[in-house]
Amino acid sequence: MTDPKDALQPGDALLLVDVQIDFCPGGNLPVAEGDQVVPVLNRWLAAAREKGIPVYASRDWHPSGHMSFAARGGQWPDHCLQDSAGAAFHPELALPDDTVVISKGVRFDKDQYSAFDETGLAERLRQDGVTRVWVGGLALDVCVEATALGGREAGFDVRLIPEASKAITADGAARAIAAMREAGVTIEEALG
Numbered sequence: 266m267t268d269p270k271d272a273l274q275p276g277d278a279l280l281l282v283d284v285q286i287d288f289c290p291g292g293n294l295p296v297a298e299g300d301q302v303v304p305v306l307n308r309w310l311a312a313a314r315e316k317g318i319p320v321y322a323s324r325d326w327h328p329s330g331h332m333s334f335a336a337r338g339g340q341w342p343d344h345c346l347q348d349s350a351g352a353a354f355h356p357e358l359a360l361p362d363d364t365v366v367i368s369k370g371v372r373f374d375k376d377q378y379s380a381f382d383e384t385g386l387a388e389r390l391r392q393d394g395v396t397r398v399w400v401g402g403l404a405l406d407v408c409v410e411a412t413a414l415g416g417r418e419a420g421f422d423v424r425l426i427p428e429a430s431k432a433i434t435a436d437g438a439a440r441a442i443a444a445m446r447e448a449g450v451t452i453e454e455a456l457g
Contacts, residue, residue: 267426267453269312269399278395279313280416281306281322282380282402282409282430284358287344287351288325289403294344296404296431300355305429306401307359319393320361323380323402323412326352326368333376345370365389378408381415390421397422401429406437410445417448424451 273279284306286292289299313320325345333339345352354360367384369377380386390398398421400413409430416423425445432438442452 269309270315272424272453273309273312273316273318273399274397276394276396277318278390278393278398279309279318279320280380280398280400280402280412281320281358281360282400282412283323283325283345283404284355284402285324285345285351286353286355289355292344293342293351296433299403299431300357302401302403302429302431303355303357305426307357309399309401309426309429310359310361314361319365319395320363321365321367321380321386321390322354322360323367323369323384323386323408324352324354325370325408327370328373331370331376332373333370339376347371378411379415380408380412381419382411387416387419387421390419395421397424399424399426401426403431404437405430405432406441407433410441413445413450414448417450422451423449424453426453 288296327345333341334343367380367386398416413423
């Protein structure tokens with residue numbers, strides 16, 4: 266069992282991946298029970314505030330007609346359009362005012378699943394003195410996985426918070442966990 270108050274230490278950061286309306290039930294690309302990560306992440310956010318740990322939050326921020334959309338030959342329905350209600354962070358997510366927001370999926374020529382993919386996040390984390398990154402969000406088997414792997418590639422100690430992440434499919438979750446473990450991501454114990 267991972268208690269965020271015990272787990273978070275100086276040099277850490279909390280990185281929330283794409284906890285947006287469109288990825289929650291009722292959204293354009295919902296992850297089953299995606300909204301259930303919010304209370305878990307709020308516990309981590311409260312602990313981060315208490316301990317002075319910086320918070321970063323990635324968001325899909327697609328331009329209209331993005332190449333990842335089915336209408337353009339991509340694999341996803343339209344989702345997280347810039348400035349749309351669906352692109353907003355979940356309204357119950359208690360992000361602090363000083364959260365660093367990372368917008369991804371903004372390019373016209375490719376998709377960006379990882380919050381580290383050409384966003385400058387690794388450099389910002391280094392500037393902020395971060396060496397260990399705690400990751401949770403949506404979806405475990407797409408953007409959370411890509412972000413965790415991107416963090417490892419950038420040289421960070423990455424810890425996945427499994428109870429703060431939901432996958433599109435159970436098979437996808439198993440594959441993502443295996444890939445992350447192989448890359449050296451620490452998979453924290455789920456809360457009881």
